Amino acid sequence: MAAGDDVAGLVAQAREGRPRAVARLISLVESESPRLREVSAALSPHVGHAHVVGLTGSPGVGKSTTTAALVSALRQRGQRVGVLAVDPTSPFSGGALLGDRIRMSDHATDAGVYIRSMASRGHLGGLSWATPQALRVLDAAGCDVILLETVGVGQSEVEIAGLADTTLVLLAPGMGDGVQAAKAGILEIGDVFVVNKADRDGAASTRRELRSVLGMAQRPEGAWRPPIVMTVASTGEGLDVLVEHVDAHREHLGAGELQRRRHDRIRREIRAITLETVRRRVGDLSGHAGLDDLAAQVLAGSTDPFAAADQLLEQL
Amino acid sequence: MAAGDDVAGLVAQAREGRPRAVARLISLVESESPRLREVSAALSPHVGHAHVVGLTGSPGVGKSTTTAALVSALRQRGQRVGVLAVDPTSPFSGGALLGDRIRMSDHATDAGVYIRSMASRGHLGGLSWATPQALRVLDAAGCDVILLETVGVGQSEVEIAGLADTTLVLLAPGMGDGVQAAKAGILEIGDVFVVNKADRDGAASTRRELRSVLGMAQRPEGAWRPPIVMTVASTGEGLDVLVEHVDAHREHLGAGELQRRRHDRIRREIRAITLETVRRRVGDLSGHAGLDDLAAQVLAGSTDPFAAADQLLEQL
Numbered sequence: 127m128a129a130g131d132d133v134a135g136l137v138a139q140a141r142e143g144r145p146r147a148v149a150r151l152i153s154l155v156e157s158e159s160p161r162l163r164e165v166s167a168a169l170s171p172h173v174g175h176a177h178v179v180g181l182t183g184s185p186g187v188g189k190s191t192t193t194a195a196l197v198s199a200l201r202q203r204g205q206r207v208g209v210l211a212v213d214p215t216s217p218f219s220g221g222a223l224l225g226d227r228i229r230m231s232d233h234a235t236d237a238g239v240y241i242r243s244m245a246s247r248g249h250l251g252g253l254s255w256a257t258p259q260a261l262r263v264l265d266a267a268g269c270d271v272i273l274l275e276t277v278g279v280g281q282s283e284v285e286i287a288g289l290a291d292t293t294l295v296l297l298a299p300g301m302g303d304g305v306q307a308a309k310a311g312i313l314e315i316g317d318v319f320v321v322n323k324a325d326r327d328g329a330a331s332t333r334r335e336l337r338s339v340l341g342m343a344q345r346p347e348g349a350w351r352p353p354i355v356m357t358v359a360s361t362g363e364g365l366d367v368l369v370e371h372v373d374a375h376r377e378h379l380g381a382g383e384l385q386r387r388r389h390d391r392i393r394r395e396i397r398a399i400t401l402e403t404v405r406r407r408v409g410d411l412s413g414h415a416g417l418d419d420l421a422a423q424v425l426a427g428s429t430d431p432f433a434a435a436d437q438l439l440e441q442l
Numbered sequence: 443m444a445a446g447d448d449v450a451g452l453v454a455q456a457r458e459g460r461p462r463a464v465a466r467l468i469s470l471v472e473s474e475s476p477r478l479r480e481v482s483a484a485l486s487p488h489v490g491h492a493h494v495v496g497l498t499g500s501p502g503v504g505k506s507t508t509t510a511a512l513v514s515a516l517r518q519r520g521q522r523v524g525v526l527a528v529d530p531t532s533p534f535s536g537g538a539l540l541g542d543r544i545r546m547s548d549h550a551t552d553a554g555v556y557i558r559s560m561a562s563r564g565h566l567g568g569l570s571w572a573t574p575q576a577l578r579v580l581d582a583a584g585c586d587v588i589l590l591e592t593v594g595v596g597q598s599e600v601e602i603a604g605l606a607d608t609t610l611v612l613l614a615p616g617m618g619d620g621v622q623a624a625k626a627g628i629l630e631i632g633d634v635f636v637v638n639k640a641d642r643d644g645a646a647s648t649r650r651e652l653r654s655v656l657g658m659a660q661r662p663e664g665a666w667r668p669p670i671v672m673t674v675a676s677t678g679e680g681l682d683v684l685v686e687h688v689d690a691h692r693e694h695l696g697a698g699e700l701q702r703r704r705h706d707r708i709r710r711e712i713r714a715i716t717l718e719t720v721r722r723r724v725g726d727l728s729g730h731a732g733l734d735d736l737a738a739q740v741l742a743g744s745t746d747p748f749a750a751a752d753q754l755l756e757q758l
Contacts, residue, residue, distance in 0.1 A: 162748070163746070163748040163749070166746040166747060166748050166749075167745075167746045167748070167749060169746065170740070170743045170744070170745060170746045171743045172743070173743060174741070174743065258747070385741065388741055389734075389737050389738065389741055390737075392737040392740045392741055392747065392750075393733055393734070393737040395740075395747045396733060396736055396737060396740070396747050396750045396751050396754060397724050397725075397733070397754075399747055399748055399750075399751035400724050400751040400754050400755055400758075401720065401721055401724045403751055403752075403755060404717065404720045404724075404755070405717055408713050408716050408717045408720075409713075417709055417712060417713070418705075418709070420712055421705050421706075421708040421709040421712060422705065424486070424708045424711075424712070425490070425701065425704055425705055425708055427486045427487045427488070427489065427490065428486070429483075429486060430479070430482040430483045430485065430486045431482060431574070431575075431708065431711045431712050431715055432478070432479040432482050432483070432715055433479070433482075433483060434708075434712045434715075435712050435715035435716040435719055436719075438712060438713075438716050439716055439719060439720070442716075
């Protein structure tokens with residue numbers, strides 16, 4: 127542990143809005159430092175305030191630009207904003223901005239905004255178990271809204287929805303097959319749809335197509351009907367409407383549905399941590415004498431691999 | 443359980459050489475029937491005789507043709523032969539021959555040969571846990587040699603080596619970058635190298651290149667030096683030499699090294715089954731009241747996900 131890594135002290139400083147304490151705590155959870163558990167425990171009493179908004183969509187639809195524009199809009203309302211940009215394909219991580227996040231640097235010196243890029247070639251498939259912990263850090267640090275942005279690659283898009291209270295699905299006109307391309311699983315997870323680059327040719331037809339596909343979905347009475355918002359994130363056009371819809375969705379969730387979503391999220395997280403813990407214990411068995419004994423018994427034909435696994439499990 | 447699925451009876455019939463009993467047992471392990479464990483236990487006293495020979499190499503090098511030619515060569519010596527063709531990318535499975543296995547149909551009516559194609563989009567990454575169990579069935583059924591062939595896709599090639607006593611790595615001239623393309627991990631696993639389609643242009647230079655790359659490897663005194671065999675599997679040319687080298691490798695392994703390899707293999711298998719068992723138990727927790735309680739405690743801020751996972755583990 128580096129000097130100054132008193133966890134309780136870091137959490138207290140983070141709650142006072144000290145960016146370096148926030149950054150240090152995220153580093154601790156991200157590096158899976160031995161203090162990960164201690165950090166997680168220290169955060170527990172201070173989480174549950176932030177509205178987590180996920181942004182997902184294919185590369186090129188303008189996720190980073192939209193994230194930056196949302197930060198501006200939320201800051202104008204005086205809200206504290208956290209940005210967590212997760213790139214499951216990148217080995218790079220840390221506090222540095224991603225290369226294409228030029229616009230985000232407008233906010234880099236704003237004390238009301240925390241920006242963090244995380245690499246996340248996760249142990250759990252896509253997003254690593256560090257991602258929910260980093261969300262907890264930003265939440266405990268007093269963020270009103272946390273924007274969780276992922277580089278859209280397959281499974282991670284759907285995982286984002288599992289971590290967010292409100293999921294924005296971004297599309298843009300002229301992105302290959304447009305709505306068709308986005309169909310696989312992503313239309314089901316959107317709470318708000320954004321047709322970005324709405325000043326381009328084809329925006330109206332993208333909206334029309336999207337509306338038609340969404341209209342086919344069966345929704346129960348009183349269920350949330352995902353709106354479609356047209357934006358030009360690079361100029362800020364449509365961002366006020368987008369923020370209104372994000373607020374409306376949060377309001378629609380109310381206390382009950384929000385808690386239900388978060389309960390499900392935590393259940394998944396506990397299960398993932400449980401499984402990963404066992405995976406590591408089993409991985410640590412390389413030098414385990416019991417495993418060698420059991421393998422010798424299977425080799426001798428006196429037991430079988432399944433019975434041996436049962437015995438190993440009892441020893442764990 | 444279908445009528446006639448008395449496991450002890452099926453194992454006895456399989457040991458008498460009844461193909462239908464062998465096929466039924468493989469189906470039981472492959473479908474992960476509830477009888478999987480019972481089958482595995484019943485096989486235990488009867489395994490360890492077969493010499494498992496893995497064949498791996500890029501698509502197009504002639505693995506199926508080489509497998510068929512090896513079957514012919516081994517049958518000429520009067521040996522019983524099992525063939526397990528594993529395709530980790532295919533959703534299709536069962537006793538049917540793969541589409542391109544025309545040559546294998548020469549052996550389809552030979553009572554001394556068991557041929558089985560398995561789909562294997564496995565739970566354990568590449569090869570499923572059914573693959574080692576299917577090997578055990580063929581072993582218990584009295585096969586002298588089991589040819590384990592995989593469609594070469596990345597990880598599965600290396601996994602094949604983990605299941606085989608002797609691993610054949612196949613190359614062919616004019617396959618893109620040839621030896622260079624095969625370099626990533628595959629040169630380390632070969633016990634015998636086969637340059638198939640040796641009547642084609644470039645065969646000599648493929649051998650030369652391969653010899654040069656293999657020559658760079660540091661090997662301890664007395665270690666096995668992987669030979670390179672030139673074959674034209676479609677005509678049977680070179681197959682006798684290949685069989686000699688396979689025999690020589692088996693002899694080189696002796697009792698000690700063979701047991702060591704198999705011990706390692708069983709260790710890995712026990713670990714994989716252990717992990718998969720826990721994975722399923724954790725997956726089965728969807729309706730677990732304890733998990734809901736723990737999630738509620740995390741949501742209320744009275745505990746954290748890691749402490750909750752620890753408690754869940756204790757309950758398991």
